[in-house]
Amino acid sequence: xxxxxxxxxxxxxxxxxxxxxxPEGYLWDYSPESxxxxxxxxxxxxxxxxxxxVRYVGRNDQTYFGYLGGPTGCDIQAGAYNHRTGDxxxxxxxxxxxxxxxxxxxxxxxxxxxxxxxxxxxxGTDIYYATSTEPxxxxxxxxxxxxxQHIVTYPNPVQVTTEDQAPIYLFYRDxxxxxxxxxxxxxxxxxxxxxxxxxxDGGATWSDQxxxxxxxxxxxxxxxxHAQANDGTVHFFLTxxxxxxxxxKWNVLxxxxxxxAFYRADGSKIADEMDLPMTRSDLETVYDSxxxxxxxAWVWDAGVDPDGHPAVVYATFPSTLAHEYRYARWxxxxxxxxxxxxxxxxxxxxxxxxxYSAGIAMAPSNPDTLYTCVHKDGYRGIKRLExxxxxxxxxxQDITQQSTGKTLxxxxxxxASDEIPVLWLAGTYRNMQSSGTVLQGLPPxxxxxxxxxxxxxxxxxxxTHRVRNQVFRDGVSVSALLRPESLADEGVVANFGxxxxxxxxxxxxxxxxxxxxxxxxxxxxxxxxxxxxxxxxVEGKWDGTEMxxxxxxxxxxxxxxxxxxxxxxxxSDWTLLQDAYLMGNGFRGEMKEIRLYNRSLSMNESQxxxxxAQNPPKIRR
Numbered sequence: 125x126x127x128x129x130x131x132x133x134x135x136x137x138x139x140x141x142x143x144x145x146x147p148e149g150y151l152w153d154y155s156p157e158s159x160x161x162x163x164x165x166x167x168x169x170x171x172x173x174x175x176x177x178v179r180y181v182g183r184n185d186q187t188y189f190g191y192l193g194g195p196t197g198c199d200i201q202a203g204a205y206n207h208r209t210g211d212x213x214x215x216x217x218x219x220x221x222x223x224x225x226x227x228x229x230x231x232x233x234x235x236x237x238x239x240x241x242x243x244x245x246x247x248g249t250d251i252y253y254a255t256s257t258e259p260x261x262x263x264x265x266x267x268x269x270x271x272x273q274h275i276v277t278y279p280n281p282v283q284v285t286t287e288d289q290a291p292i293y294l295f296y297r298d299x300x301x302x303x304x305x306x307x308x309x310x311x312x313x314x315x316x317x318x319x320x321x322x323x324x325d326g327g328a329t330w331s332d333q334x335x336x337x338x339x340x341x342x343x344x345x346x347x348x349x350h351a352q353a354n355d356g357t358v359h360f361f362l363t364x365x366x367x368x369x370x371x372x373k374w375n376v377l378x379x380x381x382x383x384x385a386f387y388r389a390d391g392s393k394i395a396d397e398m399d400l401p402m403t404r405s406d407l408e409t410v411y412d413s414x415x416x417x418x419x420x421a422w423v424w425d426a427g428v429d430p431d432g433h434p435a436v437v438y439a440t441f442p443s444t445l446a447h448e449y450r451y452a453r454w455x456x457x458x459x460x461x462x463x464x465x466x467x468x469x470x471x472x473x474x475x476x477x478x479x480y481s482a483g484i485a486m487a488p489s490n491p492d493t494l495y496t497c498v499h500k501d502g503y504r505g506i507k508r509l510e511x512x513x514x515x516x517x518x519x520x521q522d523i524t525q526q527s528t529g530k531t532l533x534x535x536x537x538x539x540a541s542d543e544i545p546v547l548w549l550a551g552t553y554r555n556m557q558s559s560g561t562v563l564q565g566l567p568p569x570x571x572x573x574x575x576x577x578x579x580x581x582x583x584x585x586x587x588t589h590r591v592r593n594q595v596f597r598d599g600v601s602v603s604a605l606l607r608p609e610s611l612a613d614e615g616v617v618a619n620f621g622x623x624x625x626x627x628x629x630x631x632x633x634x635x636x637x638x639x640x641x642x643x644x645x646x647x648x649x650x651x652x653x654x655x656x657x658x659x660x661x662v663e664g665k666w667d668g669t670e671m672x673x674x675x676x677x678x679x680x681x682x683x684x685x686x687x688x689x690x691x692x693x694x695x696s697d698w699t700l701l702q703d704a705y706l707m708g709n710g711f712r713g714e715m716k717e718i719r720l721y722n723r724s725l726s727m728n729e730s731q732x733x734x735x736x737a738q739n740p741p742k743i744r745r
Contacts, residue, residue: 133729150162166702167192194219237260254266255327360381362378419442436486485546507521529587548563597689599724667724701715
């Protein structure tokens with residue numbers, strides 16, 4: 125449905141978002157393009173830093189989660205959802221930390237209920253961590269602590285309460301620099317090994333590190349995921365990657381740790397702690413990439429059933445355009461391995477990380493349940509799979525399907541509740557540094573006020589568009605009905621390809637601005653906002669030679685701009701409430717009646733649009 129304001133106001137309408145949101149967080153587009161948005165607070169993570177989400181039931185019943193996002197899009201964030209009250213709490217632990225999605229935090233809920241959060245840079249020099257001041261409460265944390273490393277990534281904490289003193293183990297990847305990364309197209313700088321440290325005092329102090337598994341010489345990383353059995357045993361599944369990108373990734377390997385030693389699934393010992401490190405050949409091979417008819421593989425997630433039998437899910441790559449999800453499980457005597465389903469092509473839009481699947485997750489204590497993100501044959505969504513045959517057959521249920529963006533990197537919280545059985549990311553994914561995704565899977569907000577609410581961290585991903593090169597070449601109009609609650613900070617209202625924007629405070633103070641960019645040429649028109657809390661209808665338009673800013677149907681500023689702003693064939697990110705890829709500059713306030721035209725409206729049309737926007741027809745979906 126398009127606005128009932130005459131045929132002229134339907135011509136070349138590329139988007140019309142009145143502000144109607146579904147309970148699941150979809151912002152409906154009523155233009156002919158049907159370019160629906162995904163609403164939420166921006167979040168990013170990689171699948172090798174775990175746990176990303178944990179439910180803990182003590183005095184409260186809460187699901188805790190960690191992610192990279194926040195007001196700058198680059199902040200280390202922790203959140204907690206209270207299942208009894210419905211309250212959602214979020215806290216920033218490290219501002220402007222990194223844009224790289226490999227830097228998300230991991231969580232540990234200590235036996236006494238205190239929350240520990242760990243994070244690192246992508247190939248950074250330190251492990252950072254902080255402990256909540258009070259148990260089951262993330263509103264305040266103690267001082268940030270550091271553990272000095274060499275080139276560290278992927279902190280994975282585990283507490284083994286069945287051992288004396290309930291030690292906390294912190295597993296991670298580290299490496300020594302052995303070569304200049306500029307000489308290698310995949311960025312190799314040194315062999316990536318698996319290490320761990322142990323704390324016997326709840327994380328206050330840490331032992332010297334142990335090298336657990338050494339990568340073959342010249343190989344970029346031993347990637348790993350883990351899962352813990354009820355008896356405290358920690359199972360590891362690993363992949364030996366020669367490089368990133370589409371370079372060879374070998375095997376699914378396994379070992380298990382308990383009582384100071386490492387074992388195979390059948391209980392035979394591989395090594396005592398004093399005999400470390402283990403090599404690739406020491407580990408148990410679950411899937412052999414070099415075997416006939418097999419492919420390169422990459423581990424994704426793991427679980428352990430009530431009998432203590434481990435299971436793993438992983439991706440294989442018959443082609444970079446045709447990934448497969450697979451499942452392997454120990455039955456007490458041997459490993460069984462099955463194909464689960466086709467996953468579709470790689471999801472990274474830049475075309476570098478060609479082994480980035482959309483993602484598959486396993487319930488940590490119930491390997492009978494999986495969640496898969498699939499992008500294939502026009503389908504974009506997340507599915508729940510259940511097996512009663514230990515992985516041989518699966519029942520499949522759609523959880524969600526999307527008409528915009530991607531679904532990515534699902535995770536099942538430890539001790540998950542029925543209310544939050546899985547969390548995932550949805551939005552655009554250009555590369556590890558530019559991903560415009562929001563967190564999905566939290567209980568929906570059923571309130572639909574007919575307006576989009578910006579709190580500085582909330583954003584709307586409208587997808588990455590490879591627009592036709594005639595779009596915006598000869599003119600553009602973008603408009604919205606706005607009520608800011610703050611004029612103190614920069615805030616993006618609408619962004620189309622980083623070339624067309626409406627927002628506040630980018631070039632001036634306390635002003636609304638309409639900005640056009642082409643290369644180094646950036647021009648803007650602005651208007652000093654008259655009072656926080658007031659509604660005004662703002663339109664920015666360009667007719668090929670001049671930019672006009674209109675407020676409530678009246679021209680308030682004019683500026684010449686004669687460069688074309690056609691987007692050619694480059695990918696361009698479209699967002700509301702935040703900057704491109706949801707990377708900060710979040711708008712604080714309310715907005716509705718957002719429209720985008722591929723032309724400049726006439727003065728009569730602009731005045732008509734202002735009247736319609738301030739008295740819009742009721743729209744029901």
